[in-house]
Amino acid sequence: MTTAPRARVARRPVHGVLLLDKPLGWSSNDVLQKVKWLLRAEKAGHTGTLDPLASGVLPLCFGAATKFSQLQLDADKTYAATLRLGQKTSTADAEGEVIETRPVAVESADVERIKAQFTGPIRQVPPMHSALKKDGKALYEYARAGIDVERAPRDVIIHELNMALILTNSAQAAIDIIVKCSKGTYIRTLGEDIGEALGCGAHLSALRRIGTGDFTEQQCVTLEALEAMTEVQRLACLLPVDSLLAHHSVVTLDADNAARFLNGLARRGAWPDAPQVAVYEDKTHALLGTAHVQAGELIPGRLLSPTEIEQISNASRTQVYAHTPEVQPI
Missing domain, CATH: 3.30.2350.10 (Pseudouridine synthase)
Incomplete structure (x- = not known):
């Protein structure tokens, strides 16, 4: 008797952070792969290993959020x-x-x-x-x-x-x-x-x-609860990408300067020096990436691609995130 081949999961772009309450007995990578499968996500990574013996807060990054996962690795x-x-x-x-x-x-x-x-x-x-x-x-x-x-x-x-x-x-x-x-x-x-x-x-x-960091166990979802949800409910558990940038100063750019910034070009402005900056486009409030400001120059760090920005924008029209931080100018 032959067994029918298992249907291939159709992956899709998913961007954001899921705070998982990691269960006992699972490795961090095993639980990441399970959640990645549940979300049908194309790209994912975790933010620091928890032993199988340990449970608790494990932020999982998807899509563009993986570019900023080091911030959680470095967090207290x-x-x-x-x-x-x-x-x-x-x-x-x-x-x-x-x-x-x-x-x-x-x-x-x-x-x-x-x-x-x-x-x-x-x-x-x-x-x-x-x-x-x-x-x-x-x-x-x-x-x-x-x-x-x-x-x-x-x-x-x-x-x-x-x-x-x-x-x-x-x-x-x-x-x-x-x-x-x-x-x-x-x-x-x-x-x-x-x-x-x-x-x-x-x-x-x-x-x-x-x-x-600022994430606590009260914000987490269990793997068991996630498995019982519909796909729409699972996506609603995602925090936006910039939830990883809560302590960054904020700079907003007009469309012309935003386009140049996304091409890796430094911009000049009357900004105070800042080691960690989250950069947004002023009309759409779309996250462009991170930077630092030195001597009035906004120097690009990790940047989102135009495709990622468009995908996040499209998703936000149909998806209610669990948290959306308020954008305040630097």
């Missing part, structure tokens, strides 16, 4: 996590084997005492079970082969850290933490280092990203 992140005290594992999280067990004699005062040690600028040694590359090979590949390689410490910033000593459902000592941190912070490493500072060891038993 906020996590809620639980540290299981008294056990170290091979991976510093619940997926690894227990490699050391120690008694736990920790009180709330001890947790409060070490808080300053892990707040502000700190240094971390990246974990072996990470995607960081060494000689073109991911560290986790060395780890799976039983090879430990030297890793240089990295400077990161812990902006805020709240910790509370708790007992789990199985009466095990643990710490619930909420941490706002700079990009590149390893929460598994933070948890392991906190365990060492308390003298009992620890590993990460749960991790959820509750914020990235």
